Every structure is written in C-alpha cells, then in structure tokens.
Amino acid sequence: MLPTSGSGDSVVAHQVDVAYGRDVVVHAASLSFDAGTVTALIGPNGSGKSTLLRAVARLHPPKSGTVTFADGEDLRLLGGRDLAKRIAMLSQNRTAPGGLSVRELVEFGRHPHRSRWGGRDADGAAAVERALQLTGLTPLADRPVQALSGGQAQRVWLASCLAQRTGLLLLDEPTNHLDLRFQVEILDVVRHLADAEGVGIGLVLHDLDQAAAVADRVLLLEEGRVTADGPPDDVLTTENLSRAYGIRVDVHRDPVDGRIHTRAVGRYNDPALRA
Numbered sequence: 001m002l003p004t005s006g007s008g009d010s011v012v013a014h015q016v017d018v019a020y021g022r023d024v025v026v027h028a029a030s031l032s033f034d035a036g037t038v039t040a041l042i043g044p045n046g047s048g049k050s051t052l053l054r055a056v057a058r059l060h061p062p063k064s065g066t067v068t069f070a071d072g073e074d075l076r077l078l079g080g081r082d083l084a085k086r087i088a089m090l091s092q093n094r095t096a097p098g099g100l101s102v103r104e105l106v107e108f109g110r111h112p113h114r115s116r117w118g119g120r121d122a123d124g125a126a127a128v129e130r131a132l133q134l135t136g137l138t139p140l141a142d143r144p145v146q147a148l149s150g151g152q153a154q155r156v157w158l159a160s161c162l163a164q165r166t167g168l169l170l171l172d173e174p175t176n177h178l179d180l181r182f183q184v185e186i187l188d189v190v191r192h193l194a195d196a197e198g199v200g201i202g203l204v205l206h207d208l209d210q211a212a213a214v215a216d217r218v219l220l221l222e223e224g225r226v227t228a229d230g231p232p233d234d235v236l237t238t239e240n241l242s243r244a245y246g247i248r249v250d251v252h253r254d255p256v257d258g259r260i261h262t263r264a265v266g267r268y269n270d271p272a273l274r275a
C-alpha cells in the first residue's frame with residue numbers, strides 16, 4: 001500500500017520568540033520534532049501552544065531565534081511549495097471554500113505535488129484514497145463538505161494534511177470535536193505514521209491522558225515558556241501540572257496497562273474542600 005508520508009523528517013526550533021505586534025507571547029522556546037517521534041505540546045489556554053506550532057510551520061515568523069531542518073537548512077530559505085512538500089499543518093479555525101466535496105477538499109493536500117501548470121501527480125489519487133481511508137471518510141467522499149458535522153469536517157482537514165504526504169506533521173488539537181471512537185482512531189493513525197513511516201509529529205493536546213498515551217515526549221508550556229520537556233513520566237507529574245494549571249492535578253499509573261492517568265481535583269470532588 002502507498003505510504004501516507006514521504007520519508008520522516010525533523011525540525012528544530014532554537015531560542016524562538018514569537019510576537020503579535022509588540023506583544024511577545026512565546027519566549028526563548030527551544031524544541032525539536034524528530035522523525036519517528038510523537039511530541040505533544042500541553043499547557044493552559046493562552047500559554048502559546050498554537051503560536052509556537054505555527055512558528056515552527058512558518059505560518060507566523062518568529063521575532064528572533066531560528067527554525068531549521070535537522071541538517072541545519074533554515075526553513076525561510078525554502079519556497080512555499082517546497083516547504084509544503086515537507087511540513088503539513090492542521091490549524092484551528094479553518095473555513096472550507098463553498099461547493100466542494102470531501103474528496104475535492106482532501107485533494108487540496110496534493111497542491112504542492114502538482115506542477116505549476118497543474119500537471120500530472122502520479123501518486124495523487126492513491127494518496128487521497130489512503131487519506132480518506134485512514135480518517136474513515138471513504139463513505140462520505142462525495143458528500144458536500146458544508147453538509148458535514150463538526151467532527152466529520154475535522155477529519156476532512158486532517159485527511160487533506162495526510163494526502164500531502166510530508167515527513168513532518170503538525171496538528172493543532174486534532175481530536176477536537178471528535179467522538180470517542182474517532183479520537184482513538186486518529187491517535188492510532190498518528191502513532192502508526194510515526195512508528196511505521198517515520199513521520200515526525202508535533203501535536204497540541206488538551207487531554208493529558210491522550211498525551212500520555214500517544215506521545216514519546218511532552219512539552220509543557222506556561223505563559224509562553226517551555227517549563228518541562230521530556231518523556232511523559234517526567235513531565236506529567238502532580239507538581240508540574242498543578243503549578244501550570246493552577247488546580248490540584250492527581251496523577252496515577254494504571255496497574256494494568258502502566259499508563260498515566262490524570263485527574264484535576266475541583267471543589268466538588270475534593271472531599272476535604274466539600275466538608
């Protein structure tokens with residue numbers, strides 16, 4: 001079967017500051033998204049996760065610092081089409097142009113692989129069918145995008161990224177709007193792409209249990225700074241999470257599968273506070 005990605009790729013951000021106007025919201029952030037590795041960005045609302053991901057994807061130029069591929073090549077030196085062959089990003093807040101079917105929107109992901117004059121894209125049809133299949137959209141392929149639910153539409157945008165067949169995949173809250181089954185299935189796809197095809201994956205997740213389950217590495221952001229970076233066991237601790245989120249967060253390890261589970265303890269499930 002045609003692989004979804006090209007070959008795996010890695011990207012390194014070094015001491016990156018990112019600003020909106022004069023307001024610096026990401027401070028001296030360093031990270032890497034490595035081939036064959038799933039890296040999750042977590043942190044409270046407004047801590048800079050999306051902004052940092054967008055800076056790595058060159059959608060928002062950093063104020064200072066560098067973003068390079070593993071071989072040292074600066075992303076700024078690539079043309080848009082060449083960059084889109086190497087990095088795909090699922091952003092939040094997308095709007096589909098009117099009148100498109102699911103398959104037509106997924107085909108947008110093939111744009112960088114077509115010649116400037118819209119010429120042949122030998123792998124295109126197979127890449128699109130595979131992306132539809134991986135996201136469970138084959139039965140909906142001919143439906144108008146505008147007739148889809150929020151979760152179905154989320155899967156179409158993800159499929160469009162997969163059809164791009166890049167070695168790096170950056171996903172901003174990919175499980176947003178998805179029901180339980182598709183949350184699990186999409187994270188399975190993410191894991192598969194990293195393990196079987198060597199894709200480097202960076203994703204923003206709010207669900208800490210999902211981050212623990214899917215990620216090899218977790219970065220915690222607080223007020224625009226990376227305050228922890230390492231394996232889930234080292235980062236997802238009561239101390240780190242309670243400090244970052246400003247609420248007590250208990251962390252347990254499942255005795256059966258060994259996975260980390262987190263529980264934010266609010267007033268209503270803390271017996272000491274309820275008494």
Ligand SMILES: Nc1ncnc2c1ncn2[C@@H]1O[C@H](COP(=O)(O)OP(=O)(O)OP(=O)(O)O)[C@@H](O)[C@H]1O
Nearest residue numbers: 020023025043044045046047048049050051052204
């Ligand atoms: N377009 C914008 N113009 C100005 N400030 C912005 C803009 N987008 C985000 N910000 C600010 O930048 C900071 C970081 O926002 P960002 O969206 O990166 O955080 P986040 O961690 O992804 O948040 P969330 O979990 O809510 O999605 C916040 O203070 C936010 O108010």
